[in-house]
Amino acid sequence: MATIREVRIDAAHGIVVQGWRSTEDGLFLRVRGQPEEVRLVCVCGRSHWIVREQFSLGSASLILICHACGTRGSFVMEGVTLPAP
Ligand SMILES: [Zn+2]
Secondary structure, eight states, X not given: OOOOEEEEGGGXXXXXXXXXXXXXXXXXXXXXXOSSOEEEEOTTXXXXXXXXXXXXXXXXXXXXXXXXXXXXXXXXXXXXXXXXX
C-alpha cells in the first residue's frame, strides 16, 4: 500500500483545495500543485474533521473543525461548482 502523505493543519496555511473526501481513515484533500492526495492531520494528531463548504460571492471555502479537539481551519477552494440555487 502506498504511503499516505500527511499535512498538519498548522503547516497547511495557504493551500488551495481542489477536492476532498472524508473516509474512515480521515480527511483527504486534493491540493493544487500536489500530485497526490494528502491527509489533513490536526495538531492533536487526529485526522477526522467536520467539513463544511461555504460559498460567497465568487469564492468558495472549506471550513474544518477537528472532531477531537475543536481546532478550526479554513482553506480556499477552486474548481468547485456552486450548488444549484
Ligand atoms: Zn484536533
